[in-house]
Amino acid sequence: MTATDRPEPAPEALAELARAKGVDTWYRAADGTVTPVSRTTLIRVLAALDVDASTPGQARTALEEHRRDQAARPLPPCVVTRAGRPVRLDAAAGTRLVVDLEDGGTRDIPAGQELPADLPLGYHTLRAATADGWASAPLIVAPDRVPAPERRGWGFAAQLYSVLSDDSWGMGDLGDLTTLVRWSGRTLGADFALINPLHAMLPAAHADHSPYWPSSRHFPDPVHLRVDALPEYTALADTDRATVRGLRERADRLRARVLDGEALIDRDTVWALKRVALELLHRVPPSPERLRSYRDFTAREGQELTDFATARALAEAHGPDWRTWPAGLRHPASPAVREERERLAADVEFHRWLAWLVDGQLADAQAAAEEAGMAIGVVHDLAVGVHPGGAEAWALQDCLATGVAAGAPPDAFSAQGQNWRIPPWRPDALARTGYAPYAALLRRLFRHAGAVRLDHVMGLFRLWWIPEGSGIGEGTYVRYDREAMLGVLALEALRAGVYVIGEDLGTVESGVRDELAGRGVLGTSVLWLTRETTPFGEEDPGGAIVPAHRWRRPCLATLTTHDLPSTASWLTGDHVETRHRHGLLPGSLAEERKGADELRAAWLAEVARAGCATGDDLSARLVGLHRYLARTPALLLAAWLPDLVGDLRSPNLPGTSDAQPNWQLPVADADGRPVTLARLSTAPLAREVATALTGGPR
Secondary structure (H helix, E strand, O other): OOHHHOOOOOOHHHHHHHHHOOEOOEEEOOOOOEEEOOHHHHHHHHHHOOOOOOOHHHHHHHHHHHHHHHHHOOOOOOEEEEOOOOEOOOOOOOOOEEEEOOOOOEEEEOOOOOEOOOOOOEEEEEEEEEOOEEEEEEEEEEOOOOOOOOOOEEEEEEOHHHOOOOOOOOOOOHHHHHHHHHHHHHHHOOOEEEEOOOEEOOOOOOOOOOOOOOOEEEEEOHHHOOHHHOHHHHOOOHHHHHHHHHHHHHHHHHHHHHHOOOOOOOHHHHHHHHHHHHHHHHOOOOOHHHHHHHHHHHHHHHHHHHHHHHHHHHHHHHOOOHHHOOHHHOOOOOHHHHHHHHHOHHHHHHHHHHHHHHHHHHHHHHHHHHHOOOOOEEEEEEOOOOOOOOHHHHHOHHHEOOOEEEEEOOOOOOOOOEEEEEOOEOHHHHHHOOOHHHHHHHHHHHOOOOEEEEOOHHHHOEEEEEEOOOOHHHOEEEEOOHHHHHHHHHHHHHHHOOEEEEOOOOOOOOOHHHHHHHOOOEEEEEHHHOEOEOOOOOEOOOOOEOOHHHOOOOEEEEOOOOOOOOHHHHHHOHHHHHHHHOOOOOOOHHHHHHHHHHHHHHHHHHHHHOOOOOOOOHHHHHHHHHHHHHHOOOOEEEEEHHHHHOOOOOOOOOOOOOOOOOOOOOOEOOOOOEOOHHHHHHOHHHHHHHHHHOOOOO
């Protein structure tokens, strides 16, 4: 955007209204330029919050209504505090306050006094006596910090679907995860395994297989089940067992084609085979113990599980995108949905049962990690949002904004910016519900995890909202209550006993990383991106590299991620050629090659200066780079599992879709030949990298 086409500042009433609703009226671009947000963008973003500011008069009216509403409120929409901190509310003088505690007790607050500092942690209700009766608001008392590791740990990072074994049905599954944690924990002394999101995907074949664009984050996808490991499998009738054996043989052929390099990972076909097998297993009468476990699970998960299972059944009956369903089915509370749920009762029950099965195998994987001696275990990944037509967007549509999508503005790492096509949380709806949907999401993900990675953790503070049909640069930031978002995160993490890793790469507002560290949330440091920052606190791609001793301690340090080139690709320069083939280079091929060569040379020189170089061939350089990671103060260190066999490909090449088989590639060696988990576990680099990360002898 040039100086001549920058938008004019919005009229004062519109700007004040936007600020009152948490909508930024300007933003700082990657180069430090302050850019005002256009009037059109503000109007459309406010409309997504159900605020009509379409004309100057409407904006003034909406602002006056907001002021009156604020003045008339006896209590805020939601009160969030930290344990040990008293809170003074702006309640009318002499107002009687009562706290209904989460455990069923009550606390009376004398008129005029602040909320006491000794309130217990939890989700409570604050009530205020008014002339019209009692007003109430959610009250959340959170801990100061998320639990943090007491010592350094290391582990492998991998896309689970890409790690195939001889027992999987064409893609990596929870049985393979169990094998991975047992091998790396027992044999190499790893402390964790970091995997991609296992969220439920749209229940139909579709072009985008990204685990970061799921149907629902509340429940995992049953495609990850290891069918043969389920107790019901051993109790199958002979004819059903023969049918499942035939399905398994078809899956074996599918897996063989993938491993022979003749096919990509095809999760839709894998699911079609598993679905038939699981329907047969569902007919097996459960043992008393299994029945009791299932009933406990469904009672615990309650209405959220019923809504999820209903959405899955409706998607199979009426199409994968709820926005195309008959009008009466487009809201979970409608009478038509209740009627259809009864008609599809068997399908709804099947999906509830599948969710229970996956929950059990997730628990088994974490238990296996702990038994293998892992200090942390499985590190699950939470996507920043969901598909707008999926189960979560249907069930929680009253808490999600419509007419906008979340993304990221243009910056030094993505010149075009990013539109993730996900509906963002509405800050006002979160407050109104006492952050219950957000808390429930975290609680489910934390239940069988040793730690959790939050994708785009900056979204707890603000998200870039892009009005539908607008360019990415025509969006603006919308603010969230950071004290509430971090407070709920800390409370759920403490109760579950898990650590939290925030993916804080890209455009990060000044002070955010410090605040996250202060709350115990670990950051993410990637070697190729660890450069001196701009005056605004963001990484400068042209800045000097940061030596090991100056890396931050509260972080997960790694060489690469699923969205970046593999280490082998970076070391050979292959990533430049790949991006060139897809038209993704901001400059000429020669310029980009030169820049990549200079950056690589600078890092290799730094590794040598630090005494971590072990040789000049590819394997030696990879070991030296991991040895360098061990020289940093980072609390957690991760090695990219495909690096053990020199994989040149990345699971995802941002900016591509049909031209690149994103999220469908198995782990492969340097020649592109897919490899099994068994071969990965015997790769010579496995022990060398483990030794490097633990600071062992050269």
